[in-house]
Amino acid sequence: MNETTTRQLIAETAESAGSSAEADWDSLVHISVLIALNNAFAGRIADVPKVQEARNLEAMLSILKEAKLI
């Protein structure tokens, strides 16, 4: 997945969980995003270091880039 598609997926998922992508996510939103990404990246998200620390869109994209997933 490229960055644009990933950005869109995260934004839509955060919104469906009751938050904006840019806001500091609570656990409900954060977990929803992790599941969406896990499905998109073939179950590899749990192995990405610090993925549980990324509480907003830009932080999550940065971690995914570092892990070379996007």
Added chain:
Amino acid sequence: MRIVDIGVSLPAQKETLSDLVKFNPKWDEAAILSKTGIEERYIATTETAYSLALSAGREVMARNSDARPAGVILVTQSTEIQIPTTACRLHHDLGLSKDAFAFDVNQGCSGFIYGLLLAHSLLNTTVRESAIVICSDTYTKHISKTDRTCRPIFSDGATATLIERTETSGILGSIFTTDGSGAPNLCLVKSTGPGEDLQLRMEGAKVFVFTMSAVPAAVRALSKNASVNLEDIDKFVFHQASRLVLDNLQSSLNIPNDKMVRHLSSVGNTVSSSIPLALSAQFARGEIQPNMKVLCMGFGVGYSLAGCIIQT
């Protein structure tokens, strides 16, 4: 070993998601429901972990008056009194004989399996035929009504599971895993607001990442250790954490819908009682029959995980 009966005791007061949304008008009810799968939960107001445990224990003993249990194990993280051992008070109030064991187990979501396997082991050392595992937790007293992470999920309740030794059924395998590095991610901390002195703090994403990696791996390891193929498991009864967690486990392990047990919409996440509550509902509906293989696994606070495969 077989599960003979499960007594259930739930608080009188229910709290619906709609109630919480009225209290927190900015919350999106549909969004929360789609993620948690929980419409209503039970809140202990006049009840305590002890009174719920006693009530569940009395229920199961009333229905099985011939039983002479070798002892009682109380699984709880919610007791009001640390000394004396709460199981000793239960032992007395349930009228068990004096030559019986009684002790508490301080475990949360993995606690039922701990209790079950301990009782199973102890039954092999006594002449008695049965034992009781009581689970009781009242987490909600530590959760503010404005906590969107925890309040829509956690619920209070107790179960009392009577087990007995048998020749034809039993535990086919078990697994425990522990990772204390996760302890700070689900724990009680000093409250900063009014009410209880201690409040529940859950780093939900961190706990979720633990379940994403630890639970499927443990299920596969348990299946291998017990020499039971996952395809041959008839029912998967996981700790009923939330819809998101159960969906993720079902998808990771390719579990068919009819084998994946879900029992949280009307009761929520009752911590140590979530697995026996789900089992009780399955037994009541005749969904679990003799000669089935049932995989049960609890996981969470600790981090602690415990699982087993039961041959019914």
